[in-house]
Amino acid sequence: MKDNRWGLPDLGLGVGLRTTHFSHILSNRPDIGFFEILTENYLDTGGRPLYVVDQVAEQYPIVMHGVSMSIGSTDPLDREYIKKVKGLAERTGALWVSDHICWTGVLGRNTHDLLPLPYTEQVLRHTVERIRAVQDILQRPLVLENPSTYLEFGSSEMPEWEFVARLAEDADCGLLFDVNNVYVSAFNHGYDPRVYIDAIPADRVCQYHLAGHTNKGTHIIDTHSDHVIDPVWELFGHTLRHVGLRATLLEWDADIPPFEVVHAEVLKAAVWRNVEVAHAA
Amino acid sequence: MPRDQDTVNPDVERIQRWMQAVIVNPGDVEQAIRSPEATSEIPAESLGEVVTPSHSMTSAERVDVYHGMYLLRMVEALEYDYPTLKHYLGQESFEELVREYVQVHPSRSYTLNRLGDHLPEYLETRHDWADSGFLADLARFELAITEVFDEAESPVLTAEELQSVPTEAWESARLKPIAAFRLLELKHAVVPHLKAYHGDQPSPRPRRRNTWVAIYRRDFSPLYLELTRAEHDLLRALVEGTSLAESLAAAAVKVRSSQRQEKIFRWFRTWVAEGLFSAVET
Numbered sequence: 186m187k188d189n190r191w192g193l194p195d196l197g198l199g200v201g202l203r204t205t206h207f208s209h210i211l212s213n214r215p216d217i218g219f220f221e222i223l224t225e226n227y228l229d230t231g232g233r234p235l236y237v238v239d240q241v242a243e244q245y246p247i248v249m250h251g252v253s254m255s256i257g258s259t260d261p262l263d264r265e266y267i268k269k270v271k272g273l274a275e276r277t278g279a280l281w282v283s284d285h286i287c288w289t290g291v292l293g294r295n296t297h298d299l300l301p302l303p304y305t306e307q308v309l310r311h312t313v314e315r316i317r318a319v320q321d322i323l324q325r326p327l328v329l330e331n332p333s334t335y336l337e338f339g340s341s342e343m344p345e346w347e348f349v350a351r352l353a354e355d356a357d358c359g360l361l362f363d364v365n366n367v368y369v370s371a372f373n374h375g376y377d378p379r380v381y382i383d384a385i386p387a388d389r390v391c392q393y394h395l396a397g398h399t400n401k402g403t404h405i406i407d408t409h410s411d412h413v414i415d416p417v418w419e420l421f422g423h424t425l426r427h428v429g430l431r432a433t434l435l436e437w438d439a440d441i442p443p444f445e446v447v448h449a450e451v452l453k454a455a456v457w458r459n460v461e462v463a464h465a466a
Numbered sequence: 467m468p469r470d471q472d473t474v475n476p477d478v479e480r481i482q483r484w485m486q487a488v489i490v491n492p493g494d495v496e497q498a499i500r501s502p503e504a505t506s507e508i509p510a511e512s513l514g515e516v517v518t519p520s521h522s523m524t525s526a527e528r529v530d531v532y533h534g535m536y537l538l539r540m541v542e543a544l545e546y547d548y549p550t551l552k553h554y555l556g557q558e559s560f561e562e563l564v565r566e567y568v569q570v571h572p573s574r575s576y577t578l579n580r581l582g583d584h585l586p587e588y589l590e591t592r593h594d595w596a597d598s599g600f601l602a603d604l605a606r607f608e609l610a611i612t613e614v615f616d617e618a619e620s621p622v623l624t625a626e627e628l629q630s631v632p633t634e635a636w637e638s639a640r641l642k643p644i645a646a647f648r649l650l651e652l653k654h655a656v657v658p659h660l661k662a663y664h665g666d667q668p669s670p671r672p673r674r675r676n677t678w679v680a681i682y683r684r685d686f687s688p689l690y691l692e693l694t695r696a697e698h699d700l701l702r703a704l705v706e707g708t709s710l711a712e713s714l715a716a717a718a719v720k721v722r723s724s725q726r727q728e729k730i731f732r733w734f735r736t737w738v739a740e741g742l743f744s745a746v747e748t
Contacts, residue, residue: 225576225578229580230579230615232615232617232686233686258482259478291482291483291486294486294490295575296489296573297543300482303478303481305478335531335532336518336520336525336532337517337520338481338517338518339514339516340476340481340516373520375521404520406531
């Protein structure tokens with residue numbers, strides 16, 4: 186079975202830790218592979234969220250997923266923020282720290298959106314340099330997720346999959362491969378998602394994301410508000426064949442149903458993982 | 467407008483400044499693309515070259531996906547922190563408030579949790595709104611709730627610990643409040659609005675009334691305690707580090723009652739039971 190180059194474990198199936206499920210998780214101790222926490226929700230609080238995450242971290246593997254590193258921004262890196270991220274990773278024993286291939290703001294502002302980058306040689310060099318600087322502070326590989334995007338820049342010099350693959354190789358970082366995001370971006374930009382998947386360096390992938398989305402007809406928005414649709418599951422199967430088994434997480438962030446529903450949704454991934462195991466055998 | 471190579475094929479710094487200017491613009495996407503902030507980076511006429519159209523959307527429509535989501539995200543963050551304010555204003559007016567507020571106080575943090583920190587002071591400056599003073603008071607109350615929610619956990623002083631302080635130490639003893647504690651002095655009645663929100667009832671009309679309130683956290687839940695002025699003044703003195711003897715002497719002057727001592731004792735019993743203090747320093 187193919188593995189990632191850092192030997193980071195396949196944690197099985199996990200879900201995002203969300204406030205609305207805190208009580209259920211602490212009371213019922215569900216049988217689940219791991220939890221992913223939203224980094225920024227735990228950096229500046231000494232209240233219930235931190236108490237809960239400490240409890241959860243004692244019983245489950247934790248991975249961290251951030252939205253504000255703004256790795257592709259032309260603003261200076263926020264080193265204080267990155268140090269806080271490192272501190273939280275140490276506190277929770279997070280197995281890895283991830284964020285997104287995007288920028289979130291410039292001129293000192295934060296739009297709190299995962300904004301797309303022009304895929305140029307200049308942006309590639311700039312982002313690689315920043316990833317290396319972050320990794321120097323974190324003292325571990327940074328894991329970056331391919332984003333959902335809703336526009337493309339005329340100045341782009343390469344397709345997104347080439348940018349992502351070269352970024353990971355040149356910066357020596359990990360990838361969090363979001364299968365739904367590939368589906369969303371492929372629909373929005375009119376390309377074949379399988380071409381994207383086949384271009385990803387398998388040994389750099391540390392984790393998968395799966396999620397539901399909202400199809401607006403002319404475009405798809407990555408809303409994390411629904412079940413995973415069948416074409417995304419099929420792409421997940423294709424990804425498993427190309428990359429191999431990795432920790433697989435379901436994101437559900439809007440109209441969040443009871444924990445059992447979210448848990449049941451990620452358990453569907455077991456079917457696809459079993460097919461891959463049988464195929465590999 | 468003449469177009470040089472920089473604006474037809476702009477570098478990433480320019481693209482990012484332009485895109486942010488468009489996204490955060492309070493107008494519609496066409497106004498945003500033609501705004502001075504955006505056109506100083508990239509002329510509106512270059513849009514089709516900077517952002518390519520898709521098989522189903524124009525360049526402007528693609529930019530509008532991001533433009534539309536910005537305000538929604540800001541509204542979502544602030545309605546989470548200011549639910550009573552939103553209940554009073556209603557969806558439309560609240561969104562309008564957020565649209566204007568984030569123009570003056572945009573997020574400059576990695577977290578949205580502190581986006582609303584300037585809302586009370588912003589509301590105070592809106593003299594064009596008849597009820598701005600009331601809105602600012604309501605926002606102060608809800609901001610204190612969010613602060614208390616996120617404060618560090620403190621040890622809580624028990625009644626037994628307090629009683630174990632030797633009599634001779636009382637003169638100079640000081641009570642230290644828990645970190646998750648705020649004391650507010652407001653000019654409007656805000657508690658009826660809180661009750662209306664939690665009871666899913668219409669908000670009452672704003673009413674001027676001096677209001678003193680302690681906001682604190684117990685078992686990780688933010689709570690509040692309405693106070694009289696005398697209670698507030700005593701608590702204020704204590705949390706500001708005035709010695710117990712001095713604080714009590716000042717309170718004794720203000721409490722006009724034959725049962726003054728019992729009354730103050732009752733206050734202390736409530737405050738300690740509610741866990742407002744973390745330690746007694748002798």
